[in-house]
Amino acid sequence: MSVKSHLLRYAAASAVAAPLVWTPVGALEPVRSDEIVVTASPLERPAEETIIGVSSLSGEALQRNLANTIGETLRREPGVSSTYFGPGASRPVIRGLGGDRIRVLSAGIGSIDASATSPDHAVAVEPATAEKIEIVRGTAMLLYGSSAAGGVVNVFDGRIPTTLPEDGVDGALRVGGSTADDGVEAAGAFDIRLGELGGGALVFHGDGAYREAEDYDIPGFAESARLRALEEEEHDDHDEEEAFGVLENTAFETKSGAAGLSWIFDRGFAGVSGSFADTLYGVPGGHAHEEEEENGEAEEEGGVTIDLRQRRIDFRSEVDGDFALFKKAKLRVGYADYEHKEIEPSGEVGTVFSNEGWEGRLELIDKTRSLAGAALDGAVGFQWRLRDFSALGEEAFTLPAKSSQYGVFAVKELTTGPWRFELGGRYENTSHRVVETGFERSFDGLSVSGGVGVKPTKSLFLGVTAFRTERAPSTEELFSNGPHLATGAFEVGDPTLGKETALGVEAAARILTDRFVFRINGFYTDYDDFIFEAQTGEEEDGLPVFQFMAANAAFRGFEAEFEAELFQLGAFDIHGDAGIDYVRATTRGQTDDDLPRIPPLSTLVGLEARSEWADLRAEVEWAADQDDVAAFELPTDGYTLVNAYLTLRPFATARRLSLRLSGENLTDEEARLHTSFLKDVAPLPGRNFKFAVRGEF
Template sequence: MNINKRRIKSNPIKCDRRGKKEKCLGLKCVLVFLFSLFLNLQYSFSYVTDSIVKEINNIYKVSGKIVDTETLKPIPFVALHIDKINRYTITDANGEFIFNSLPKGQYEIDISRLGYKERSINIDLEEEPNLILTIKLSLITFSTDSLVVSADNYNSISQITGKSYKLYGDEIRRNFGITLSETIARIPGVEMRSNGVSTTRPVIRGLDGYRVQLRLDGNITQDVSATYSDHAVTMNSDNAIEIEIVKGPEALQYGSNMVGGIVNVIKNIIPNSMPKKLNGVISMSGDLAAPGGGLGIQTNIPIKSQSLSVGLDLNGRYHLDQITPIGTIKNTYNQNTDNTIGLTKFTKWGYIGGSFSSFLSNYGVAPNDKGHLEGVHIELEKYGANIRTEIYPKIDKITRFKIDYNYANYFHLELESQSPRLIGMEFGQTNHSLNFTGNHNALGFFDEGIFGIDYTYTDYIVNGAGTPHSESYDIGAFLVQEIGFNRLDLKIGSRFDYANRNPKIRKVSDLIGKLESKNYYSLSGSISSTIILSERQTVSISSARTFRPPSLDELFSEGPHLASYSFDIGNTNLKAERAWTSEINYEFISSRVMVLASLFRNYFDSYNFFMNTNQTSNRYPDLYYYQVKGVEAEMMGFEGELYFSITNKQSIKSSFSFIKSDYREDENSSFKPIPFTPPLKISTEYTFNFTNGNTGVIYTFSDKQDRVGEFETITENYNKLDLYLQYNLINKKKLLRASTLSTLSINVQNILDTEYYNHLSRIKDLMPEMGRRFMISYKIYY
C-alpha cells in the first residue's frame, strides 16, 4: 500500500509519503521542558528533604592512595569497584582515589590494574564517616596471577553474589564488537541470535527473547527486540564499565522471569559518586567486514561548588553492507546514534539524579527471494528519561533505599526497499516503570538482604497487521536473604507477581480466539548454596521456580511481519510460562590451573514459542503461518572452562558448551527438538602476555547441528581462527590537564576467510557469517 499520512496514537511520530519520519518536535519540546523542570524539582526536593532528614543522614566516604609495593610510587589508572552497591572509580595521576556518598555497611573493594596482582580488601563503614586507606599493589609476571585475573573476569561462581559471569576492563576491550551480543559471545553458554549484523541478541543456554532480560544500569531496555529477530537492541556496550550476567536468587529483584539470566551493562550514566576531578573515556573503532566504525565519548564532570556531577555518554556508528566469503550482502547496513546526558545532585542524605536519552537508528534487513527482493529498511527512534534517588537513612539495620522511575517512547517503521517505498509495519511502544528497593544488614539469622516492589506499564500498538492496540500492567514484590556459615553460604529469594494483558479491542478472531483482558498471578522462588570443600575447591548448587506471563504479541498477534518473513498468529488461551531450573557448579583453583564445570536442567510446564505450521497465508502466499503454542519442554546441558599457565608469560584457556532441548505438545506425543538450539561449541585460546599488553590466537569449533525442529534446516560444522592484540600506554602528556591511559585493541576474526553459518541466524539459508574481519579499537582514558 502507498504510505499515507497517519499516526500511531500512542506515539507522536508520523510518516510522510516518502516513508520518512517528520521530526517529533512535540516530544523533543516536552523532553526539554521536563529537563528544565527536573532541575528545579531536584533543588526543591533536595532542599525539602535536607530539612526533613538532616538528623538521620548516614553518609560515608572512602579515599586513599595506591602505591607500588617495592618503589612506593603512586600507581595511576587503577580500577576500584564496590560490586555490592555498584560504585566504581579509578586513581588519578597521583594514585589517589575517592568514593563519595556511600551508605553504611560492610563492603569488598576489588582492585585491578594491568601488570599488577589483583586484590580485594574488606571495609566496614559503621562508625568512621571518613575512611582513609593506603593500598599497596605488587607487580606480577603474567603467569599464575594473570590466569586468576582472567578467570575472575569471566566467572565468579564461587562468590555468593548471584552474578555468574562478569566482564570488565581488558576482557571487554578484547571482545569488543558492533553489538552487545558480539561482546559477550565468547562466554561459555552464550550464543548470538541474528537477522544480520544490526539485529543480534544474546542467547543463553538456548534461551532467548523475553527469557533473557537486557538491562542498562539495572533498568530494563525498553524496546521490541525480544519480539522478532529483525528488531534491534536499543543499547550499545561501548565504554561499558562492566557487563554482568546475573542468575540465582539475586536475579529475582529484576523479575520472576530469570530462567535465562539478566544481562546488565553498567555505565553509571547517572553518577552515583562525586568524582574527584574530570574523568572519562574517548573511543574510536573501525571494521572492514562491516565497513565503517564508531566514535564515542563518556565523561563525568564534577561541579563541586553545587555538589553536582554531570555525566555524558555520546556514541555514533556507521557501517555499510557486510562482506562475506561469497560477496557483499545487499541492504545489511547499520547507522545509529545513542546519546545520554545525566545529572546528579549529592546531598546530606544520599543523592538524586536523572538522565535523558535518545537512540536513533537506520538499518537494513537482507533481501529474500520469497518476497523481499530488495530487502527491508527499518527506521527507529527511542527517547527516554530516568530519575533515580538513593537515601541512606540512619535506621538500625537499614542501609539504603533506592527509587527508580523510567519512561521510554519507542517507534520503528519497516519500509519495503523498492521505489516507491511502501510501509510494511509500524511499531509503537510507551513504557513507564517504577522500582523501589531497600538493603539491610544483619537481621535475625540473616546476614544481609534486599527487598522491594516494582511496577511496569506498557502501551503497545502495531500498524500494518491485525494485532490490536494493547496494554500491559506488571506488579511485583520480592525478598532476597543471605546466610553465611563456616563453609557454606546460602541465599534464598522469593517473589510475587501480578500481570494483566488488556487488548483495547474486544472481538472474537478465527485465528487467535477471543480478545479479552487476561490476568496472571504467580509466586516464584530461588535458592542457591556455595560449599567450600577446601582452599582450592568449591561446589555451588542452585534451583528456582520461574514465571513468565505471555507477552502482548504472543497473545494478540494476527498479521504479516514482512521483515521476519512470517505471518504471526497469537493464542489468547496461552498459559503463563513456568519452569523448574537446577544447576550444579564445580570450581578448582591451584597455582597454575583453574577448572570450572557446570551441569544444568530447565524443565518447562509450558514453554511458549512461535511454531512454523508449514501453512501459508492466503493473502500473503510467500509467508508461513507461525502460531504460538505452549508445550512441555526440557533443556539439559553442560559448560566448562579450563585455564592452564604454561610459562611465566604464556597460558591456554579452553571452554566448551553443549545443550540438548526437546518439547512435546501433549502426553501422547513424542519429544521433538526445539528449533534454533545451539550446537556443541569448543573454543581454545592461547595468550602471550608482555609488559604493556597481550596477544593471542583463538580457535573455535562448532559442531554440526542436525537435531533440528520441524521445517528447520541442518547447519554444518565449522572451524574458525581469530587473532587479537592489546597494547596499553600511559601518556605523561596532558589531555584536558590530566594524564591519559591509551589502549589499542586489534582483532582479526575468521583469519582463513571460512564460509560458515550461525545456526541461530534467522537468515542463515540466505547468507553466511562475515568473512575475514579486521577490527580496531582505540580508547583514551583520562
C-alpha cells in the same frame, strides 16, 4: 627521564632481546578476580561465590569483544549465543532461551523497546559506551520478573555517575574502523565534577557514539548449501541469480548520546539522565513479496529497512542509613518513548511499531542480624512495569495492547562458617489488554527458589539451587496474527495460552587459585506448557506460518571455563583460557521432538601474551553441526573461526593510550548461527580486520 620511564623502555626492549627463559610460575600476576556483581543478588556478592551462573565482561575483554549489538558483543561468552539478524539487530540467547525470557537491562532497568517482540528489532542499549556487562545464566525471575526466566544481561554505562572522578574529570574516547563492511565508529564519554552542594558534590556525565557501515563481505553464497539444494529440488527451473560475496541490505547507521547529573554524598548518590538512540539498519535475507503492477505483471521486491528512535529518562539513587529494619535503599525508575518504522524497498512505510513504557524497582537491604550464631542477611523489593505497545500498518502482525506487571520479592541468606543458605520468593501479577476490543488476560505467578553454597577450602566453592517458577505469556505470544515482512513469516499467537511453569535445578563448582580458575555450571529444567514459536508447514499470504504453541519440554546442559597463568616468556606473561557450552532441548512426551533454534555444542580456546606495552591473543572458536532440529528446520553445518588480536600501548608516558588491531575469521570460513531465523540466508561476516584507538583521561 623518570625511573619509571626507564623501566618501561627496558621492559619493551627486553621483550625483543630476552632469551626464551621460563620464569617460575610464582612470579606471574594472579589470574583470580574477586569482582563484585550486583545483578545476581541485591546483596552484591563476588562473582566466584554466587550459587547460580554469573559472569561479567569489562576492561580489555570488553573492548576486544565489542560489536555493533549486545548479542554479538556477548556471543563468545560460554552459554551465550545470539539471534543474529545482521549487524543491526542481535539479541542474546542464553542456554537456548531468547525473546521474552531474556531481559536486557540498563543499570537494572529494562531496555524499554520492542526487541523482545521480534528478533529483527534492535536493542536500544548502546554497547559502545558500556563500562561493564553482567550476565546471569539461568532464571533471574525472583529479582527481575518473568521476562528474566532464562537470564539477564545488565549493561552499566555510567550515565548516572555513582563515584567522584579522579582529579575532577575523567573519560575515554575510542575511534575505529573495519574492513569487511567499510565501517567507521567513534564513541566517547566523560565525567566532570562541577562543584559542591549540600555536603556532597555534583558530577556531570556526557557520552555519545556514532557507527556507520556498508553491506558486509561474506565468504561465498548468502544462501546455505542446504537451502540452495532444497530450492533446486522444489523448482527445477530455479535459475535466479544467487547473492555471492556480499550480504545485501546489511548497511546501518547508528547515533546515540546521553547527559546525566548526579549528587554524590557520603552515604550514597542520586542522579538523573536523558538519552537518545537513532538507528537506521537493513534486514538481510531478501524477504521478498510480490506487488501487482498496472500491467498485471508481478515485480518481486525485497529488503526491509528499519528506522528506529528512542528517547529515554532515568533516575537512580542509593542511600546507606538506618531505615528501621534496613541499612540501604535502592531506587531506579526509567521512562522511554520508542518507535521504529519498517520501510519497504519502495520507500513506503509498511509497519510502525511504538512502545511507550515505564519501569521502576525499589530494593531495601536488611541489616545483618545474628540467628543462632549465624549471620542473617536479606532484601525485599517491589517492581513495576507499564507498557503501551502498538504495531500499525498493512503488515502489522500483532494487535495494539497495554500491559502492566507488578511484583514483590524477598530474598534471605544465612551464613554460618563455610556454609551459605539462600531462600527467595516472588509474587507477580501480569495483565495484557487489547486496545481495540478490550479483551484482557490476567495472570498471577508465584516463584520460589532455594540454594546451598559451601566453601570447604580457600580455593573451592560448591553450590546447588532448586527452583519453581511461573511465567505469564507475552502479548506477542497471545495476540500475534499477521504477516511480518522483516522476518518473512506469518506469525500466529494463541490467546488461550496459560502460564508456563518450570521446575529445575542448577549446580555450580569453582576451583580458584592464584594461578588458575575452573568454573562449571550444570542445569536441568523441566517445563509444563513451555511456549515457543514453531513453523507449521502451512503458508498464508505467501509466507510460512509460525505458530506460538505450548508443550511440555526439558532443557539440560552445562557451561565450563578454564583460565590459567602458564609461564613467563621474556617480558610477557603467557595466559591460556578455554570455554565450552552445551544445551539439549526437547519436548517431553511420547516423541521427545527437538525444539527449534537451539545452539549446538561450542567451544573457544585462547592463548594470550601480556606485557606492559603489548598484549597479543590468538583464539579458535568452534561450533559443532546442529542436526537436532525441529520440524521444517534445516540442519546447520558447524564452523571453525580463527581470530587474532593485538593491543599496543606504545608510549611510556601515556599508558592510557592504546592501539588495537584485530583479525576476525582469518580463514574466511562460512559460519551460520543455528539460533538465528536467518541462518540459511545470512552467514556471519567473512574475513574482517578491525582497528581502534582508545584514549583515557
